[in-house]
Amino acid sequence: MNGDADKPGIEFIEEPDLPLSTVQTGILAEQWIAPTTTRYNVPIAFAIKGELDEEALRSALNWLIQRHEILRTVYRDGDMGPIQAVAAHVPDILRTLFIDTGAGTDDGTEFRDLAVREAEHVFDLRTELPVRVCLARSTERQAALILVFHHIAVDGWSIRLLLDELGDAYNAFRDKAVPILPEVELQYADWGAWQQDQIATAQARGNLEGLVDRIKDLPFDLGLPARHALDAHSDSNNGAEMVQFDLDTAMVARAEAVALREGVSLYAMLAGTYALVIGRLVDRDRLAIGTPVALRDRAELHQTVGCFVNTAILELRLDASRGRHAYLTHVRDAVVDTLDTRDIPFEQVMRARAKLSLDNVEVVRSFFN
Numbered sequence: 001m002n003g004d005a006d007k008p009g010i011e012f013i014e015e016p017d018l019p020l021s022t023v024q025t026g027i028l029a030e031q032w033i034a035p036t037t038t039r040y041n042v043p044i045a046f047a048i049k050g051e052l053d054e055e056a057l058r059s060a061l062n063w064l065i066q067r068h069e070i071l072r073t074v075y076r077d078g079d080m081g082p083i084q085a086v087a088a089h090v091p092d093i094l095r096t097l098f099i100d101t102g103a104g105t106d107d108g109t110e111f112r113d114l115a116v117r118e119a120e121h122v123f124d125l126r127t128e129l130p131v132r133v134c135l136a137r138s139t140e141r142q143a144a145l146i147l148v149f150h151h152i153a154v155d156g157w158s159i160r161l162l163l164d165e166l167g168d169a170y171n172a173f174r175d176k177a178v179p180i181l182p183e184v185e186l187q188y189a190d191w192g193a194w195q196q197d198q199i200a201t202a203q204a205r206g207n208l209e210g211l212v213d214r215i216k217d218l219p220f221d222l223g224l225p226a227r228h229a230l231d232a233h234s235d236s237n238n239g240a241e242m243v244q245f246d247l248d249t250a251m252v253a254r255a256e257a258v259a260l261r262e263g264v265s266l267y268a269m270l271a272g273t274y275a276l277v278i279g280r281l282v283d284r285d286r287l288a289i290g291t292p293v294a295l296r297d298r299a300e301l302h303q304t305v306g307c308f309v310n311t312a313i314l315e316l317r318l319d320a321s322r323g324r325h326a327y328l329t330h331v332r333d334a335v336v337d338t339l340d341t342r343d344i345p346f347e348q349v350m351r352a353r354a355k356l357s358l359d360n361v362e363v364v365r366s367f368f369n
Contacts, residue, residue, distance in 0.1 A: 019193055020081075020082060021188070022199070022345035022348065024152055026347045028075055037122075038120055042151055044149075045115040045147075051140075052135075053173075054094075057145075060166055062092065064166055068184065068188075070187065072091070074126060075125045095132075095134045097135070110138070111144040114144070131150070133145070133147050155294070155307045155309050157296060161303065182303065186300050186304050191304065199345060199348065208349070214315065263332070264331065265332070268328065290367040291314050291338065293311070293312045311367075313349065314334055315338075
């Protein structure tokens with residue numbers, strides 16, 4: 001297996017006047033505390049069979065990096081905290097590797113092993129772009145495209161957007177044309193600066209104080225195993241354990257029917273059921289559950305690549321004397337209240353919580369997604 005030679009150094013222009021978004025600051029702090037963690041890696045791999053125009057792919061990737069500034073941004077230490085530095089030119093990020101599968105071993109094992117290794121890449125966000133792209137070839141008509149993004153630059157919406165635009169750009173360059181797509185109205189750094197202006201207002205400070213006051217008496221210690229300290233030897237989830245629940249089609253259909261009959265969303269019913277299970281396990285009648293929310297409620301952000309994710313706090317009262325309808329109505333109302341506070345940065349809630357209780361700064365110990 002061999003690859004391209006090392007690329008020349010990239011020149012970056014520091015942008016000290018562009019503040020980071022709150023989620024960028026949080027991710028960056030965790031990445032710097034645990035520099036070998038890969039928990040924020042977002043890997044994607046595709047098998048390619050048939051003819052591939054490698055130069056068209058290279059041009060499409062370069063065009064994509066030029067289009068979205070966040071993909072060519074690194075983070076440096078500034079006098080007042082981390083600052084952004086943007087690549088002055090579009091670097092060539094496509095690496096081509098040639099895989100010798102050997103006679104009779106063309107079963108995809110080499111490609112899968114390479115994809116795993118790429119997915120475990122440790123990003124150095126001070127010097128390295130938050131995206132890696134590798135084209136692995138075994139023959140002229142068999143290849144795999146492996147992309148690894150860092151979560152500081154993308155969310156789920158961004159991934160879908162980038163793949164769509166990459167496909168459009170590849171088709172255009174393959175046909176010796178130029179991609180024709182609407183201009184990006186806002187770059188992510190513009191939104192980050194706007195967010196910092198918003199959270200500095202008196203109204204935002206009042207909203208934060210109200211939320212913290214409402215949850216300050218909640219029992220955050222659920223008696224669950226303590227989260228491991230963040231250090232260089234932590235595992236990829238930093239001590240957190242993710243439990244996946246798989247619902248078959250019939251069960252989903254029944255759940256949807258019950259939710260419709262009770263006048264709640266499917267999410268509210270599932271979140272409420274999850275809360276009941278956790279509440280019984282830890283013997284609590286009130287819970288604070290973290291839930292991820294998207295902050296793309298503005299049309300001009302629909303074409304913007306970046307991490308528009310926040311953690312909102314769903315506060316539930318698990319009164320066993322309530323009937324199903326009354327409980328689900330409470331959950332529905334709690335979900336609405338939670339969405340009303342979705343713009344309050346979770347990092348701010350954590351800092352405010354730390355001022356109230358130095359012994360326990362955690363805001364939630366259980367999440368539902």
